Structure formats: structure tokens, C-alpha cells
Amino acid sequence: TVALVKKHPAVKSQLGAAIGLTGGLAVMRSLGLAREIDPYLTPMRSFKGSSLVGGGGAAEPEGKLTTSFGEAMIPEKAQFELPPILLDRRSSESRNYLRNYEMFHDEGGAAASDSQRRRTVHGISRSALSDDQSGPSSEAFMAMITREHLHALLHRTLPLNVSLWLNCNVVHVEPFSYGGTSASVTLSDGTRLTGDLVVGADGIHSIVRRTVASDDADGRTLTTSQRRYTGISGVYGLVVKHTFELMMKCSLKKDEKAEALLESLPVGGLHEFEGKGAIATVFNLKRHYMFVFFEAREDPPTSDENWTNPAVQEEISSKIKAQGMPSLFEHLLRAAPDGGRVVHLGLYESEPMRTSWSRGRAVLLGDSAHATTPFLGQGANQAMLDAWSLAFHLPPANASDYICADDDDLHHHIQKALHRYETARSTHATNIKSVSRMFGHIRLGITSWDRCVRRCFMQTLLTCGRGCLFRQMLKWASQLNV
Ligand SMILES: Cc1cc2nc3c(=O)[nH]c(=O)nc-3n(C[C@H](O)[C@H](O)[C@H](O)COP(=O)(O)OP(=O)(O)OC[C@H]3O[C@@H](n4cnc5c(N)ncnc54)[C@H](O)[C@@H]3O)c2cc1C
Known part of the structure; x- marks a missing residue:
């Protein structure tokens, strides 16, 4: 059995808005959850970019210098599929494991019953081996889903052998219980849970990482910071579409430019506006508009600078105006506190790991x-x-029943598995971090040199082969070699 321990009182995202799924969608589908997830997805097919910075580098009043510099359009029937998950079919050991998964777990095909589909979540279904990722979003470059829907869906489809421990704060991790053949976690109320393996999927403030990355032979918890501020902060929000459209219609002062901008954006389209050291993006999803405003900022927002603080809303609104961003963003900002979820946050990344991912x-x-x-x-x-x-x-x-001769053998298998997992994932994850950081700095255009690079880079990315380069970049990011 699996104990899923979460410190928050509900299976609910702490961040608002939506996320774009690429490789994650391939994982969900391969687990047999295509039918459950597809209705919530907005396949994204067009990425349009406009620059608000003129030749002299100064932001001009809205509308004056808005040059559209490119658009990646993915036609409805384009030959592009979400990246298939690549399993290394050459490894005989991988094949054996897969056979075992398939022997012991049912496939989650379309005709499978609910309980069958639930069981599929334990293992990797056969569809993972095929390139068949067909579905409504198979031609898109990514598919957006609100965090709320993703969490609800993951909660609903939890396998039956998973027990959820909500509102339970892990305060201590012991990686070497019972002579190193188990690990345990201690909760703030003193409860101790012991199992074969502790998987620390506990985010950027991870308590498990503090133990895993500890240089201390006893695995005593590290106290140094595990994350660093990237010099970028912003606002990230979601607005319910029908209330927003109603609000715009009923508004006494018509804003034709904002309405025209909305009309020009198809469902599944995003439009990014480049300023000086800032970008603003609007996404047209099935039931929501999502907007993002990122800016270069020396210090991260403090806890007082959250979105419920009216002074923060005022400040962001005036920054957006000063950048010459379309007035649509101000309307979205104003609408957000009523009908949607907004966060004002600093962007962090984790410090590089200096030790192994496991201990x-x-x-x-x-x-x-x-x-x-x-x-x-x-x-x-x-x-x-x-x-x-x-x-x-x-x-x-249940490997000990048919794969492992004894407990020592099982221990050896687990250690080898942890090593293989890290080898398969760590280089790629580190590369993603570096490329994402670089891509962010290019898109923000902080210095005039950055803005020059940005213009060439984004133009090439969005126009080359009608977005082919952009899709290749996402495909690279989503690859999985095991
Ligand atoms: C503005 C923004 C936009 C983003 N957009 C995207 C996007 O479009 N696409 C994308 O793929 N990603 C996106 N991300 C990143 C994404 O949100 C994270 O990478 C992802 O949530 C990481 O998942 P995780 O499970 O590792 O950690 P988390 O989602 O942080 O989950 C950690 C969990 O651990 C629990 N926990 C933590 N500490 C304890 C403890 N001591 N005891 C018990 N439980 C604990 C928490 O309750 C939480 O449930 C974005 C992030 C930001 C900030």
C-alpha cells in the first residue's frame, strides 16, 4: 500500500491558474486516463508574439509600436503528435519489468470498467509502448488544464491502494530504518510511518531533500536554503470567461481595442506582448482567460505583497500601463479578484543538487x-x-513473490532502480532548468542587447516552419529515455 502524505488540508492547488501539459499529458494518457482528462483540456495551437518596444528601445503608448513579429500556427490536421514516451526496448531487464507489469495489471482501454482503469495506474499500460497518442489534443503543441481540474482528476483516479493523509506535516525523515531496508517519516503530531521507500515529491521547500542532500553521516537535516530567486516576479491569473465577457459588454466605457484583441484570439491561442524587462501573455482557454505578467525585479515580493493587497494591484496595473501593454490586461487584472484566482509571486529555482537524488x-x-x-x-x-x-x-x-529471491535481492533491486532512475532523469532535468532560465531572460529583454537577441530568437522560433522549431523545442523538453 501507499501512504500519500500532504501537509495541506485538501487536494487542492496552492497556486491558481492553469498549466500547459506536454510530456505530463502523455503520462496521463498512458496510464489510461485519456477519457477522464480530455474534456478538461484546451489544446493550444497558436502562439502569437508582438513587440511593444520601438527601435529606440522605449516603450511607446499602447497601439503605436505594436509590431506583430510572428505567429506559430498549428493547423487542425497538422502532422504533429504529442511526444511519445520512449521506453528503451533494448534493455532486457526493462522488458522483463514491463512484462511483469502487464501480467499483473489490467489495461485501461476504452472498454475497461472504472475499477480496471484505476488498477492500471499502478503500472505502465501497453499504450505507453505504442506511438498512438491520438485524442483531441494530439495536434496541439501543448494542452492547458486548470490546476483545479488537474488536482480533482488526480484525486478521483487515485488507485485503491493509496491512502491519503491530509493535513499531515512531515517534520522528520529517516532514510535508514530497520538496518537500511526501510525508511520512515515522522509527522508533526508524532505519528511515524514506515515503508519500503519514501518518495519526496514535496516541492521546492522539500523536507526530504534536506535529509537526502545532507552531508552528515547521520542524515541530520540541512538548514541552508535550497532555492534561489531568479530576479523575475509576476502575476499569474485565471478569469472565468463568461463573467469577464459580460463585464466587458456591460461596461459603461466601451474599450474597442480590448474587445478586438479578444476577438482576434482563437480558443487555443496565446498572444505574448514584449516590453522592456517584462512580458505579458493572454491565453484563450475553453472556459477561462489566463493572463501572465512577468517583470525583472531585484527582490522577490514579500509576504505582504500578495494579490489581496490593493496597493499591489494598483502597482502592477500601473507597471502594465507604463510598459504600453494592451488595456485588455488591465481589464483582466480588475476582473480577476472577483471571478478567478490570481497569485503575485517571485520565481525561484532549486539550487543544484550536490549529492545523489536518493539516500x-x-x-x-x-x-x-x-x-x-x-x-x-x-x-x-x-x-x-x-x-x-x-x-x-x-x-x-509484490516483486518478492516472483522476481527477487530474498530480501537482500529485493534491496539490491531497489538500490539499482534508484540509481537508474536518477541516471535517466537528472541530466535532462538539469538541462531543462538551464534552458528555461535562458529562455526566460531572453523573453524578458532586460537590456537592449537582450532585446536584440529576443527579436531575432523569437522571430525565428515562431516563424521557422510555421512553429516547427518551437514544437521541436517542446518535444525535446518532453522526451523520456529510461
Ligand atoms: C507561475 C508558475 C507557472 C507554472 N507553469 C507551469 C506550466 O505551465 N507547466 C508545468 O509543467 N509546470 C508549471 N509550473 C511548475 C509546477 O507548478 C511545479 O513544477 C509542480 O507543481 C511541481 O510538482 P511537485 O509535485 O514536485 O511539487 P508541488 O506541486 O510543490 O507539491 C508538493 C506537495 O508536497 C506537499 N508537502 C510539502 N512539504 C510537505 C511536508 N513537510 N509534509 C507533507 N507534505 C508536504 C505539499 O502539500 C504539496 O502537495 C509553474 C510554476 C509557477 C510558479
Whole structure:
């Protein structure tokens, strides 16, 4: 059995807005969840870019210098599929594991019952081996889903053998219990949970990482900071579409430019506006508009500078205006506190790991090992690919019945699996972090040199082969080699 321990009282995202799924969607589909997830997705097919910075580098009043410099359009029937998950079919050991998964777990095909589909989540279904990722979003470069829907769906489809421990704060991790053959966590109320493996999917403030990365032979918890501020902060929000459109219609002062901008943006389209050291993007999703405003900022916002503070809303609004961003963003900002969810946040990435991702029977996964900036939209996707890879390498829960001769053999298998998982994932995750950081700095255009590079880079990215280069970049990001 699996105990899923979460310090928050509900299965609910702490961040608002939506995320773009690429490799993560391939994982969900391969787990047999295509039918559940597809209705919530908005396949993204067009990425349009406009620059608000003139030749002299100064931001001009809205509308004066807005040059559209490119658009990546993915036609409805384009020959592009979400990246298939690549399993290394050459490795005989991988094949054996896969056979075992398939022997012991049903496939989650379209005709499978609910309980069958639930069981598929334990293992990797056969569809993972095929390139068949067909579905409504198979031609898109990514598919957006609100965090709320993603969490609800993951909650609903939890396998039956997973017990959820909500509102439970892990305060201590012991990676070497019972002579190193188990690990345990201690909760703030003193409860101790022991298992074969502790998977630290506990985010950028990970307590598991503090133990795993500890140089101390006893695994005593590290106290140094595990994350660094990237010099970029911003606002990230979601507005319910029908209330926003109603608000715009009923507004006494018509804003034709904002309405025209909305009309020009198809469902599944995003439009990014480049300023000086800032970008603003609007996404047209099925039921929501999502907007993002990122700016270069020396210090991260303090806890007082959250979105509920009216002074913060005022400040962001005037910054958006000063950048010459379309007035649509001000309307979205104003609408957000009523109908949607907004966060004002600093962007952080994790410090590089100087030790292995595992220690004894504790292992890191997702942001705890490699938190990245959101500019490639890969944080959650990489966490899901990590989970896939770890599940792929670990022997099945009942392995001792048919794979391992004894407990020592099982221990050896687990250690080898942790090593293989890290080898498969760590270089790619580190590369994603670097590319995402670089991509973010290029897109923000802080110095005039940055803005020159940005113009050439984004133009090439969006126009080359009608977005072919852009799709290749996402495909690279979503690859999984096990
Ligand atoms: C502005 C922004 C935009 C983003 N956009 C995208 C995007 O478009 N696409 C994308 O793929 N990613 C995106 N990301 C990144 C994505 O949100 C993260 O990478 C992802 O959530 C990481 O998942 P995780 O499971 O590793 O950690 P988290 O989502 O942080 O989850 C950690 C969990 O651990 C629990 N926990 C933590 N500490 C404890 C403890 N001591 N005891 C018990 N439980 C604990 C928490 O309750 C939480 O449930 C974005 C991030 C930001 C900030």
C-alpha cells in the first residue's frame, strides 16, 4: 500500500491558474486516463508574439509600436503528435519489468470498467509502448488544464491502494530504518510511518531533500536554503470567461481595442506582448482567460505583497500601463479578484543538487530535486515524467513473490532502480532548468542587447516552419529515455 502524505488540508492547488501539459499529458494518457482528462483540456495551437518596444528601445503608448513579429500556427490536421514516451526496448531487464507489469495489471482501454482503469495506474499500460497518442489534443503543441481540474482528476483516479493523509506535516525523515531496508517519516503530531521507500515529491521547500542532500553521516537535516530567486516576479491569473465577457459588454466605457484583441484570439491561442524587462501573455482557454505578467525585479515580493493587497494591484496595473501593454490586461487584472484566482509571486529555482537524488530508502522527485522557472512550462511535466521513470525502474510492489529471491535481492533491486532512475532523469532535468532560465531572460529583454537577441530568437522560433522549431523545442523538453 501507499501512504500519500500532504501537509495541506485538501487536494487542492496552492497556486491558481492553469498549466500547459506536454510530456505530463502523455503520462496521463498512458496510464489510461485519456477519457477522464480530455474534456478538461484546451489544446493550444497558436502562439502569437508582438513587440511593444520601438527601435529606440522605449516603450511607446499602447497601439503605436505594436509590431506583430510572428505567429506559430498549428493547423487542425497538422502532422504533429504529442511526444511519445520512449521506453528503451533494448534493455532486457526493462522488458522483463514491463512484462511483469502487464501480467499483473489490467489495461485501461476504452472498454475497461472504472475499477480496471484505476488498477492500471499502478503500472505502465501497453499504450505507453505504442506511438498512438491520438485524442483531441494530439495536434496541439501543448494542452492547458486548470490546476483545479488537474488536482480533482488526480484525486478521483487515485488507485485503491493509496491512502491519503491530509493535513499531515512531515517534520522528520529517516532514510535508514530497520538496518537500511526501510525508511520512515515522522509527522508533526508524532505519528511515524514506515515503508519500503519514501518518495519526496514535496516541492521546492522539500523536507526530504534536506535529509537526502545532507552531508552528515547521520542524515541530520540541512538548514541552508535550497532555492534561489531568479530576479523575475509576476502575476499569474485565471478569469472565468463568461463573467469577464459580460463585464466587458456591460461596461459603461466601451474599450474597442480590448474587445478586438479578444476577438482576434482563437480558443487555443496565446498572444505574448514584449516590453522592456517584462512580458505579458493572454491565453484563450475553453472556459477561462489566463493572463501572465512577468517583470525583472531585484527582490522577490514579500509576504505582504500578495494579490489581496490593493496597493499591489494598483502597482502592477500601473507597471502594465507604463510598459504600453494592451488595456485588455488591465481589464483582466480588475476582473480577476472577483471571478478567478490570481497569485503575485517571485520565481525561484532549486539550487543544484550536490549529492545523489536518493539516500538510503528516500528519493526525490519533481520540484524537490529540480524546481525550474515556468518559461518552458515544464515543472509539472518533468515531475510527472520523473514519476513515470521511477515507477518504471522500481520492482513491482509484490516483486518478492516472483522476481527477487530474498530480501537482500529485493534491496539490491531497489538500490539499482534508484540509481537508474536518477541516471535517466537528472541530466535532462538539469538541462531543462538551464534552458528555461535562458529562455526566460531572453523573453524578458532586460537590456537592449537582450532585446536584440529576443527579436531575432523569437522571430525565428515562431516563424521557422510555421512553429516547427518551437514544437521541436517542446518535444525535446518532453522526451523520456529510461
Ligand atoms: C507561475 C508558475 C507557472 C507554472 N507553469 C507551469 C506550466 O505551465 N507547466 C508545468 O509543467 N509546470 C508549471 N509550473 C511548475 C509546477 O507548478 C511545479 O513544477 C509542480 O507543481 C511541481 O510538482 P511537485 O509535485 O514536485 O511539487 P508541488 O506541486 O510543490 O507539491 C508538493 C506537495 O508536497 C506537499 N508537502 C510539502 N512539504 C510537505 C511536508 N513537510 N509534509 C507533507 N507534505 C508536504 C505539499 O502539500 C504539496 O502537495 C509553474 C510554476 C509557477 C510558479
